[in-house]
Amino acid sequence: MESLDEHFNLEDESESSDDSSRNRHKSKLPLASPLCAETKFESGFQKTGRICLEHIREAMLHHKWQEAAEYMASYTQMLEDRKRRSTSKELVWRLSIEILHHLSNSTVKDYNIIYERMKHSGVKDYLTICLEHSFHLMLHGQIEEAKQQLSVAESWRYGKESISQHQRVKLIQAYRSLLDYMIWCDKKYTLTKNNSIESDNQGMQTLFRQASVNFKELLRNPGVWDPFVLSYVEMLEFYEDYEEALNVLNDYAYDNSFPPNPNAHVYIYQFLKRHNASEKKLVKVLKNLHLLVPSHELMLEYSFLLLQSERTSDFRKAFAVLLDMLDFACWRSNLDVWKSLQDAIHQLLSQNEGQMIIQDYMALRKDWWPKLHFTRSHAKKDSEENAKLLEVKASLAEILCPGRALRYTAEPLPT
C-alpha cells in the first residue's frame, strides 16, 4: 500500500504537512509521507540506503522474497546512520520479519535474532518489539516463552511514560494476564481431571489474582477487550463472584466512552442466560442490542421472547423487530424470520387495532418493500430455492402491501 502514494507524494515532504502555504506546488490533499523519500540534504550513504530500501520494497511488493532478503542483508548497514537510526531500525525489524515470514528456510532462531537485536538497539520500540515477539511465540505455540517475554517487558522502565508507551504497557500486562488465564485454564483442566490435587489450587489463585488486577486496570480504558473480558468473567464465575462479573460486563457494555460493540451486549445476554435470569432482563438486554444492531442474529430470539408474552405492545415490538430484520439483505430469504413475522401478524390481527398497527409500520416501507421482496423475480427465485418460503411470503404479501398489484404469487408462474 505504501507504494501507491510514492508517485503522488514526492513533493509533500515537509515534515509538518500543515504549513502548506510555503510549499509552492503543494497539493490540496495532504497525504502520509511515503516509505522512502528523497530529502534535500542526504549523504551518499543515505542515498544508497534509500535506493536499497526502494529495491527491497519493490521486491516485497512483487513477492520476490529471495531478492528482498539479499537486499535486506545490505540494508542493515543503515543502522549505523546515527541520524535516522530510529526510523531505519523500525524498518529493519519490520521488513526483516516480513521477509522471514515468506522465506521457506527461515528458522525460529532467525526470528529471535532479529527480535532480540532490534529490541536492544534502542529504547523507542522496545515495548512494541517485545509485544510482537511474544505474539510470534504465541502463534508458534511457545506460550511459556511468550509469557516470559511479556514479564520482562512488564518490568522494563525507561523515562517518562508517553501515552503510546502507557498503552503498550497496558497491552503487555493484559496479554500476560491472558496467558496467566490460559495456564489457569490448564490447571483447572487437570484439576477437574484428577479431581483431588490441592496444591494446584494455590497456583490457580495466584494466577487469578495477578490476572484480575491487570484486567481490571485495562478495562478502565476505552477499547475493544473481548478476549480479556471473556477470560476475566470466566475466572470470576469460577470463583462464584457473579456480581463482580456482571459489573464488569455492564461496564463494558454501557460505558459511553467505549466504542459501540455488539459483543458486549451479547456477553451480558449469554451471562444472564447461563444464570437463568428472568425473561424481562433478557428482553431488556436484547432491546439495547436491537437499538445498536437491528440485524443481529439474536433479534430472532428477541422476537420469540416478545411473542411469548401476551401483551399487544410486545406483539407490536416483535412485529417491528422482524420488519427491521427483513430490511437487511442477509435475512431477506430466511424462512424463520418470515415464519415469525407470520406469527406476529396473526397475533396482531387477532387484536383490535392490529390492522392499523401493521399499516403504520408499513407506511414507511410501502414504496420500496414491494420491490425489495415481492417482485416476479423474487417469486421465481424463491420457488426454485425454497417453496415453503414462497408460500409464507405469498400469504403475507397482500397483508403487508395492500392495494398494490404484486406479482409475487404462490402459483406457478407462466414461463
Added chain:
Amino acid sequence: MDHQFPPRLFPSFYNRGPPEQLPRGRSGGWGAYGGVSAQGGSGPLSSWTFTSRRRVDGEVWRQTEPLPVPLLSPRKAFQEYLTPPDPMDFLSHLQNFFIDDGLDAFRCTSEVLGENFYFKKAKKKEKYRQGSVNMWRTKSYIDLLKYKPCPVSNPSRSLERFSSHMSDVVHDVPLELLGSLLYEELTEQRERMQFSERSTGGALAYVPFSQSEGCLLYPGGLGMDRLHFHKVALQNSCMDASSSEPVSFQLKAPIRQISCGSVLGDCCVAVRSDYHCGVWRFGERKQPCLLQVVDAEAAATCVSVSPHVLGEVLVVSESGAANLWTVGRGLQKVRTEESNLYFNAKSPWRWCEFSAHPRVMVYADRTGAELTDFRAKASGAHHTLFRISSTSDCRSGERLLLCRYLGDVNAFHHLVATQAPPLFCHVASASDRGMGETTKVLLGSHSSQEITLLQYSGGRLEACSSRGAPQALLRPSDSLTHLPVQIPHRQQAAAQRLASPAAGLTCFQKKGGAEDFSLCVLQLTEVGDIFYQILERRPPAEDKSGAPEAQTSEQLQVSNPARHGDIITAAPETPDRIVCLDSSTEGAEDERGTRKQLPVAFNDEPGLDAEVCGGEEVDRSSCWEAPLTISSSTAETWKLWLQKLRLTGQNQNPEAVRPQNFVVQTAGLLQAADRDAGGELDEPLRREMKGCMRRRSLLLNDSASIKVPLTVPALVNAEAWTDALSDRLTAAWRGEEEWQAWWRDQLGTNRKMKADALRRKRRMQKEARRAEGRRFQLSGSFTSSVSYQTDLDDPFESTGWSSAVSQGTLSDEEGGAVLESEEDRTLPVTATPDPIRTTTPQKYTPSRPRPLPPTQPNTPQTPRANQRSWRPQDDFLSSVWGTQDAPPQSEEPPQSEEPPQSEEPPPLPSSWFPSSQSGSLRPSLGSLPSSQASQSQRGPSQASQPKRKKSRMGF
C-alpha cells in the same frame, strides 16, 4: 450467513481525538501481527490456538504473463501531457495564447489601430493611407519571431516604441486579469493531474453472465464520451473481445464513473460525467437501453447504484447534497451538508454508498464517513462509521480517499481507504465462503497505475484479519521492458501512451475446477486502453502452512500435475522459462552465487495452440513467481497493438505545431550521384562485400566483382576553372618548373622578359606582314597574341592575365560561390577556390561540344555557362554536396594521358593562401594591362591545356 458477528474481536485501544502529529512507523503493516486472539481452552495448554490480526498465510497468486495484455486495439485518443504544468510557467503559456489565438487576444485594439498601420512593403503608400504608419519593417521582424531569434542581438526599435506606448491598451483582456486567471487554471490543472478526484470510482465495470462470460462496460471515443457495452469471454488464459461488436452510446461529456448493480439477473448501470448522470438497464439477453438522464447543478462526485432495489441510485454533488434518484420518478434530497463532516478539510468531494439496509446510506467526505437513514427527517440520526482520528491509526494530514460498500462479500463490510491514494477498488469475494479462502481486494491508483492486491478473511465466525503480504500487480507502463526494443521515437510514443494514468479497475474470478482458480484483472487508462492480466492461484495443497523450519532447504517439489490433468513432459530444451533459486541457508550473498537453472517441465496441453501456457516449474514453493518470458500469443498481441498504435499516431503529429527553426534542406543530401546507372552494377559488389563482412574474409579483386567497371572520376576540365588558385594548381600538377613559372608570372618578376619576348615577336610579325604586304585589323592582333601564347606554350602569361581579370571583376571575395549565387549570377566568371568545384556531372559530357577553336572570341563562355547550368544557384549546400560524389565534368572523354598521381604539390607557405585570395596581390597585378580582350583570350588558352584535373581530387 452475513448476520453472524464475530464472537470476539481483536483487542485494541479506542483513542478519540485528532491523529498523532508525530511521524510514526512508515512500513505499513509489514512484519507486525497487530494483536492476537486465542481460541480453545477446554483442554490443556497446548490445545489453545492463536490467530493474529495480520496473518502471514494467504493465498499465493501469480501472473501467467510477465506483462499485462491489451484487450482492445488502440484507438485514437487525446492524451494529456504526462508532466503536470508548472503554474509559474504561465508567461510562456500567455505567449502561446497570444501567438495561437491572436484574434481573441487583440481583436478590438487591432481593429482600431489597423487603419493607421500599413503593412505592405512599398516605398510609396497608397493614397488613402497617407496618414498611416509604415509597418513593414516591424512586420518582417515579427515574421522572424517564429524562428526564435536572439532578442539581444536582434532588437526592433520601432516595436519597442510601440510596446512602451501601447502595451496597456492593446490587450482585449487586461493582462493582470488574464495572468491571474491563467495561473489559477494551471494550478488547478496541476492538482487535477496529480490527483484526479473526479475519476474516483473508476469508469470500468464488468458484469458477469456466466463463469467465463460477461459484459464489459467502458468508455471510449476521442473524448472518452462513448459508453460501450462489450461482451467478452475468458478462454484459455486469454480474453476474447472480438466475438461481438460493442453496443455503444454517445454521451455529451467524458465518462468519469460507471457503477453497476444487479438484482436477480437484472442489471442497472449508472454513468456519471461531470454534470450529467444516466442510468441504463440491461441483462444477458436484454440489449442495453437508456432509462433516464439527470442534470446536476454542481459537479457530481459520485453515483452509486442500489444493490437492493432495482432503479434506485444515489447521486452526490460537490454542493454537498445527496439525492436518492428513483429512476422514473426523479430525485429526492436525502442529505445536505454545507461543510465537511468532522473538521474543515476544504474539500467539496463527497461520496455515497448504500449499506446493508436499503434506506441507510454511507455519506462520506474527506474527513470521515457517516451512516445516514433516509427515513429519519431529523438531522441528528447519523452514526459515525469512520472518522479521521487517532483510533484508526491515522496520521496528521491523512484523508479519506475512497469508501466502498462490499455487499458482495459481506452485507456489513465497508472498505474505507485513506493511507495511499487509491481511486479504484474492486473486491473479489471468496467463492463458496469455504475454509481458508480469502477475499481479494484490489486497489488501483490513478497516475502511477499501481494495482495492489490485498487479502482478508473473516467477518462472520471469526474476526476479520488481513492475510498474506500486499502484492503489487503489473502496470501497463512497465510492459515495454519485456517487449522487443523499437526505434527510439516509436518506443517513446508507445511509452507515453502506456504511461497515461489509470481510469478504472475491475476484476472477475473464474473457477474451472476444484483447484483451478484464476483471477482476471482489467485496468483502463485515460486514453481508453484496457489491459488485463490473469493471475492463477497456487493450488492450496502446495500452500506451506505451519512452521517454516519444517522444510529443508534443498527440497525440490514438482508442482501438482493434476491441475490441468495432463501429462508432464520434461522439456530441458526450454531452460529459460523459469529460473529457479536454489537457496542455501547461508547468507544472502551465497545464495546469489548458487543460483542455477533447472530443467523445466511444462504441461503439454493438446487442445491449445502454439502458446505455451503456464509453464510448470520444478521449484521450491517459495518460487511461485510470474514467468519471465512472454508467451507467443501475447507477444503477437503486443506486436499488433504496437503496430496499430503507430498507425493511429501517424496523423496526430505534435511536432507540427512547434515553431519552425531554420531547416537544412535534405533533398539530395548524401545521395548516390547516378543511381540508375550505377545502382544495378553496384548491387552484386555490395552483396559480395556484405558476404565478405559476414565471413570476415577479404574482398579480393579476382572475385566476380572485377567485371564491374569501377567508376573512376572523369577528368577535370581545367579550363572551366579560371581563378588564380585553379590555375596555380593546374600549373603545379605540371611540375615544379611550371609552378615556379606561374609564380614568376603572377608576381611580375618576368615581366620584362616577357615584354621583350612580346616585342620581339611583334617585330617579327610586323616584319612578316610587311613582307606579305597585308594589313590587319585590330582583332587580328588578339588572335595573334593567342597564337603567340599557344606557340610559346607559356602558361604564365595567360594565367596571369586571367587571374588579374577574375580578381578585378569579382571584387576580391573568397568562397565566391555564395556570393555568386546571391548577387553575381549575371557574371559568367566562376572564380572559386574550392577544388570540389572542379568536378561536374558526367551526364553533360556526351552532349558537350568540344571547345571551340581558339580563334572564336566567345569560347570562354562555354564552360562557365555549363557550370552554372548544373549548379542549383539558390542552394549552396546542396550544390556543394550534390556534386561531391559526381564524376567530374570533362569536356572530353578520359584520355590516356594520366596525370602523375604520386606528384605532390609543393608545400606552400601558410600565409600565402589568404593573401592570394584577398587581393593583396592586386596592386602588383593592377599595374598589368587588363582589358576585356585579355579576358577573352584566357579561355582558349586553357582549353588547349591537357586535361589533368583529375589529379586535383587529391586536394
